[in-house]
Amino acid sequence: MSKATERDLIVGLDIGTSVIKAIVGELLDDDSISIIGVGTHKSRGMDKGGVNDLNLVVQSVRQAVNEMELMADCSVSSVFMSISGRHVQCQNESGMVPINNQEVTQDDVDNVIHAARSVPMAAERKLLHVLPQEFVIDVQEGIKNPIGMSGVRMEAAAHIITCAEDMAKNLVKCVESCDLSVDQTIFSALASSYAVLTDDERELGVCVIDIGGGTMDIVIYTDGAIRHTAVIPLAGNQITSDIAKIFRTPMSNAEDIKTKYACALKDMVSMEESIEVPSVGGRPARVMSRHTLAEVIEPRYQELFELAYEQIKASGLEEQIAAGLVITGGTAKMEGAVEFAEEIFQMPVRVGKPHSVKGLAEYVDDACFATAVGLLQYGKQNINNKRTSSKKGEESVLKRIQSWFKGEF
Numbered sequence: 001m002s003k004a005t006e007r008d009l010i011v012g013l014d015i016g017t018s019v020i021k022a023i024v025g026e027l028l029d030d031d032s033i034s035i036i037g038v039g040t041h042k043s044r045g046m047d048k049g050g051v052n053d054l055n056l057v058v059q060s061v062r063q064a065v066n067e068m069e070l071m072a073d074c075s076v077s078s079v080f081m082s083i084s085g086r087h088v089q090c091q092n093e094s095g096m097v098p099i100n101n102q103e104v105t106q107d108d109v110d111n112v113i114h115a116a117r118s119v120p121m122a123a124e125r126k127l128l129h130v131l132p133q134e135f136v137i138d139v140q141e142g143i144k145n146p147i148g149m150s151g152v153r154m155e156a157a158a159h160i161i162t163c164a165e166d167m168a169k170n171l172v173k174c175v176e177s178c179d180l181s182v183d184q185t186i187f188s189a190l191a192s193s194y195a196v197l198t199d200d201e202r203e204l205g206v207c208v209i210d211i212g213g214g215t216m217d218i219v220i221y222t223d224g225a226i227r228h229t230a231v232i233p234l235a236g237n238q239i240t241s242d243i244a245k246i247f248r249t250p251m252s253n254a255e256d257i258k259t260k261y262a263c264a265l266k267d268m269v270s271m272e273e274s275i276e277v278p279s280v281g282g283r284p285a286r287v288m289s290r291h292t293l294a295e296v297i298e299p300r301y302q303e304l305f306e307l308a309y310e311q312i313k314a315s316g317l318e319e320q321i322a323a324g325l326v327i328t329g330g331t332a333k334m335e336g337a338v339e340f341a342e343e344i345f346q347m348p349v350r351v352g353k354p355h356s357v358k359g360l361a362e363y364v365d366d367a368c369f370a371t372a373v374g375l376l377q378y379g380k381q382n383i384n385n386k387r388t389s390s391k392k393g394e395e396s397v398l399k400r401i402q403s404w405f406k407g408e409f
Helices: 054-072 106-117 165-176 188-196 199-204 236-246 251-261 290-315 337-345 367-405
Strands: 009-015 019-027 033-042 078-083 089-098 125-137 140-143 153-164 181-187 206-211 216-222 225-232 274-277 286-289 325-328 349-351 357-359
Touching (some): 009 054, 009 188, 019 054, 033 054, 089 225, 125 225, 153 181, 153 225, 188 216, 188 367, 199 206, 236 251, 251 274, 286 290, 325 337
Parallel strands (some): 009 078, 033 357, 206 325, 325 349
Antiparallel strands (some): 089 153, 216 225, 274 286
């Protein structure tokens, strides 16, 4: 087995409420990612993004990671991990600093972002992300990259995402129990947006809704920057629960029925189609109309989409989402979901699948892998940023040595 350090490997671990997905990708010379291993396992011990039973989660994570390592023929030591849940919160903040030497350097950018993130935060909160939106130098607004520009003072607007410290600690504990370390914890909808969005959509204004098993995560972009994030603790498991209760069938069978026969719009299903529904307690299976199934599912989808629509309205960004809506996650794949969403949101909707990956791309060409692939994309960006900053650090040390020799130090 080859070690992760010998090759440039990035590992994404998406600990979902219903499925745990582990993906390993190799960073190629042309800065693209080649997927070399995928592992999935049913998630046990998770509920609505939080850990319910530590030991069960550890077992599930271990099996998913083992499957991935077996496929990739390598052993991994660290992962980029996703986090979600109603405890994830966001806020937009701004900071201001004077510019040294009248020209903006990377240090000035770091200082102004530090000023923006220096907001009072409760002791039980953990800072997940500080995402710069835009910079203002003196009177010039809307600057995306201020390095090298001249001015006296610089202002920065940033989007800050925080989560509950304990929730994050529990997830990290699960991963560390599998002899893995966590490189970084990433908000799952942010990761999904890295995998499914195009640059044009980010510029025009787009809303990503990641509908998983336990939570529905929302991210809104306008002018190329993230403006709003939210988590709704209702999603696909609610639909499975409805099917199980109304059709009196076990949860595992209800999940199968949902994935094979469900439709989000009853008008799209003919009255003639029928399905076999297993019963509980050894009773004989029954035959039901598929139309009846759609009648059960449609109100729940309507509720989910309306909750998401309320979030978009509350953010005040409804008018700025010109590129429409991208729905992703396992629950977004259902037949009729796109048509129903277009009806409710009154804007164009598409299902977001991961793009811009090589290797075993056909394995992950599915909306439910959006977060896992997005973690790899985020990890790649993170590694590239570290490399750039270390190069700059080396250059500045070299310059100081040269100037010292010249007697200018």
